[in-house]
Amino acid sequence: MNGRAGSDTAGPGLAAARYVLNALVVAGGVLPLYILAKQSVTPELETFAWPPHWMPHRLTIAHFASVFEVSELRSAILRSLGVAAISAAIAITLGAMLAYAMSRSPITRSTGFSTVSGIRLLPMITVAIPLGIILATLGIYDSPSGIGLALVHAAIAIPTAALTMYASFAAIPLEIEEAAWIDGASPLRIFLTVDLPIARTAIATALILCFILSWDEFGFALLVQQTNRTLPPLLYYYTVFGNVGPASALALLMMIPAVCVVVALGSSLRGALIAGTSR
Amino acid sequence: MNAAAKKLRTVFVLAPCVFMTAMLLLPALNGLVLSFDHHGPSLGNYRILLGDPMFWRALANNLLVPFGSVIVEFALGLALALALTAPRKRSALIETAAILPFAIPEIVILTLARYIFMPRGYLNGAIAMTGMHALPWLSPRSSLAMLTVIFVDAWHVTPVVMLMLMAGLQAIPAELYEAARLDGAGTLATFRFVTIPMLMPAIVGALILRGIDALRIFSTVLVLTGPEGVPVLSTYSYSLWDDAQKPQEAMAASMILALMVTLIGVGGLLFARRYSRDNGALK
Numbered sequence: 001m002n003g004r005a006g007s008d009t010a011g012p013g014l015a016a017a018r019y020v021l022n023a024l025v026v027a028g029g030v031l032p033l034y035i036l037a038k039q040s041v042t043p044e045l046e047t048f049a050w051p052p053h054w055m056p057h058r059l060t061i062a063h064f065a066s067v068f069e070v071s072e073l074r075s076a077i078l079r080s081l082g083v084a085a086i087s088a089a090i091a092i093t094l095g096a097m098l099a100y101a102m103s104r105s106p107i108t109r110s111t112g113f114s115t116v117s118g119i120r121l122l123p124m125i126t127v128a129i130p131l132g133i134i135l136a137t138l139g140i141y142d143s144p145s146g147i148g149l150a151l152v153h154a155a156i157a158i159p160t161a162a163l164t165m166y167a168s169f170a171a172i173p174l175e176i177e178e179a180a181w182i183d184g185a186s187p188l189r190i191f192l193t194v195d196l197p198i199a200r201t202a203i204a205t206a207l208i209l210c211f212i213l214s215w216d217e218f219g220f221a222l223l224v225q226q227t228n229r230t231l232p233p234l235l236y237y238y239t240v241f242g243n244v245g246p247a248s249a250l251a252l253l254m255m256i257p258a259v260c261v262v263v264a265l266g267s268s269l270r271g272a273l274i275a276g277t278s279r
Numbered sequence: 280m281n282a283a284a285k286k287l288r289t290v291f292v293l294a295p296c297v298f299m300t301a302m303l304l305l306p307a308l309n310g311l312v313l314s315f316d317h318h319g320p321s322l323g324n325y326r327i328l329l330g331d332p333m334f335w336r337a338l339a340n341n342l343l344v345p346f347g348s349v350i351v352e353f354a355l356g357l358a359l360a361l362a363l364t365a366p367r368k369r370s371a372l373i374e375t376a377a378i379l380p381f382a383i384p385e386i387v388i389l390t391l392a393r394y395i396f397m398p399r400g401y402l403n404g405a406i407a408m409t410g411m412h413a414l415p416w417l418s419p420r421s422s423l424a425m426l427t428v429i430f431v432d433a434w435h436v437t438p439v440v441m442l443m444l445m446a447g448l449q450a451i452p453a454e455l456y457e458a459a460r461l462d463g464a465g466t467l468a469t470f471r472f473v474t475i476p477m478l479m480p481a482i483v484g485a486l487i488l489r490g491i492d493a494l495r496i497f498s499t500v501l502v503l504t505g506p507e508g509v510p511v512l513s514t515y516s517y518s519l520w521d522d523a524q525k526p527q528e529a530m531a532a533s534m535i536l537a538l539m540v541t542l543i544g545v546g547g548l549l550f551a552r553r554y555s556r557d558n559g560a561l562k
Binding site for chain 1: 283284285286287288289290291292294295296298299300302303304305306307309310313358359362382383384385386387388389390391392393394395399400401404407408434491494495497498501502505512513516517520526529530533534536537540541544545548
């Protein structure tokens, strides 16, 4: 008895439905990847052919070459990496503090939880337009380093980071901290030398998630880095202006970090992925 | 230990909350003030919006598209969660394929969707192969374009809904199914009287989170149809800011969206709180 969905007692109808579902899942997940891969290695003329080619007729590496030759593209890759790294570093630092505080007292828990929930209600566009004005006043709007964007990404990633780490901190027995206290360690030192090492798996997961969150983020990047673009807005412009080949090559490259992580870590990332949705 | 630890906790909770507030809430409040600035303080920007037919289309779409998208992703997400939670049929390949659309960056999904749904794209190519007529999947202002947007939006986030519901399904004790089976309940009855009630907390939680996200829809619409094909409040506001260079009106439009999300979100949270108190299942 498999129990959960009550399915192995079900008739052939349900089994057939499951095969259809599986086929749809594979089609929905894999077919698009194939199309993207095909477009990235075929000449653009072929991509615009009608009827569309399902198999590539001629192959080219020109699009991938252009990704590394065109300076706009190269700098966008570096900028995306930098923004993601800086924002992830800030987000897990502040996120770990928040998660730890939330795991240790009901008052800090409710403060943290209401801030996080409240922040979640703000639409990107409501924040991004006036934020652009503020960043311009500070002189970091559209900066080549992307520092303004990194700060916003850090802010939107803190809830993800904190929720990912919260359970690990909450699971650490207070007796361990008390033992360290009796040995004369200050609360800060206890946090740094006792709690952080115990929670390291969750911290690593949070770091990866925050990195990907920034790497994938489109809305703020589009509005805050208008000319010094990161990869998602650059891909958008390539797509809209019909540069199919480079767009497809770029899209494939953009998927590498996230897909590696999901395939490699799979189920251990699940809970964290759930916490980490954002738009 | 208490005083020092309490001080640490206070610092630890304040630093991130202040940072988030400064980066996200303060700009929004600044935008709120600026949205009332129309050659001096006035309601002028809002009055202009109310006179713009595009605003009303964006407002209506901003209710219809998220609603449709949430329905589609819950139907698909639940079906997938049920299929994948059955232990014997579990397949790592299928599971990975199911999560894949979420692992792919949203913008990549949308780029792909554009190539699939464009007039001479892969979908119409496939339809033409069967001898049927190609359809204008993304033609501006059509209800077909709205359905396409809903489908693409749902396609990307279905894995999230699936994972949330799977977590809920796995938390249901096997004894309940055993008891239902001993009582002679069939597949449907078990689903109706065991699975669904036990899954309700997960469903309510997922609905609120996904509902809030769905209301903020932006990139799906922008990439697939441009700001005017199936306008929603985010893209309407974006085009006022970017194309029309009217930042104050753009901020007014974005404030109406924020108000809408807040009302629906707070309503949802209050409902969930009452639901969990009445049922004692949600924490």
